[in-house]
Amino acid sequence: MSLLFCIYILLIMNYWLVKSEPDVYGWDTFVAEGGTFWSGVRNYQARNNLRNMQVGDLVLYYHSVKNPAVVGIAQVTRTAYQDPTTEDTQWVVVDLAPLKPLKKAITLAQIKTTDALQQMALLRQSRLSVMPVTPDEMATILALADENM
DNA sequence: GCCAACGTTGGC
DNA sequence: GCCAACGTTGGC
Numbered sequence: 001m002s003l004l005f006c007i008y009i010l011l012i013m014n015y016w017l018v019k020s021e022p023d024v025y026g027w028d029t030f031v032a033e034g035g036t037f038w039s040g041v042r043n044y045q046a047r048n049n050l051r052n053m054q055v056g057d058l059v060l061y062y063h064s065v066k067n068p069a070v071v072g073i074a075q076v077t078r079t080a081y082q083d084p085t086t087e088d089t090q091w092v093v094v095d096l097a098p099l100k101p102l103k104k105a106i107t108l109a110q111i112k113t114t115d116a117l118q119q120m121a122l123l124r125q126s127r128l129s130v131m132p133v134t135p136d137e138m139a140t141i142l143a144l145a146d147e148n149m
Numbered sequence: 150g151c152c153a154a155c156g157t158t159g160g161c
Numbered sequence: 162g163c164c165a166a167c168g169t170t171g172g173c
Contacts, residue, residue: 019171043156065171108172127155127170 015133016053017060017070017122018096027061027071027101035077035097038130039085046130051080053094060133060141061098062122068108070141072101073149102145116140 018038020026030036041047053059053076061072078095085093111117117140121131133141142149 021171045156068172125155126153126172129170 012054014052014054014057015060015135015138016049016057016076017062017131017133018074019062019064019129021065022063023066026063027098030061030072030074030096031098031101035074035095037078037084037093037095039083039093041083041093041130042091043129046128047090047092049130049132050092050094052132053079055079058099058138059096060138064129069105070102070111070145071105073099073147075099100147103147104145106141106144110144111141114140114144 020030025036038050041050055076055078057076059074059076060070061074062068062070074096075098076094077097080092080094082089083091083093108122111120111122117123117137120133120137121128125131
């Protein structure tokens with residue numbers, strides 16, 4: 001890949017966060033399966049976020065309810081298409097594949113006490129299950145997790 | 150288990 | 162269009 005192309009990819013890349021309960025579909029299961037179609041979203045805002053995902057976008061994988069924390073990074077491998085788990089054509093899924101676990105999981109408690117993360121949708125819209133993450137927020141989380149990507 | 154937040158449904 | 166009732170999510 002040319003340098004210009006790499007720069008272009010970085011500029012158009014978007015960052016996201018998806019929630020899953022570890023007892024329902026945790027990171028380890030996700031890794032064991034090598035990825036999945038992200039089904040079951042039945043909320044318009046979350047659906048719209050799924051529709052805006054592009055192949056290659058990085059997705060923070062968040063465990064909700066039990067030990068709430070960002071635990072890994074996934075990558076979008078296919079853009080939105082009809083959710084195969086319903087006949088209703090208004091719902092979509094994307095394909096996600098695991099990229100890597102975070103060296104250090106970033107707990108919700110930690111996010112709440114980090115100044116640079118106070119504006120995260122995770123804190124402001126607690127019930128949203130698929131949400132955008134800004135490049136600054138992404139960089140902050142990766143730094144906290146000792147990741148240099 | 151409790152409760153706050155909030156999206157949806159349905160009566161008017 | 163408003164709002165009460167209700168169901169779900171998710172933190173604690």
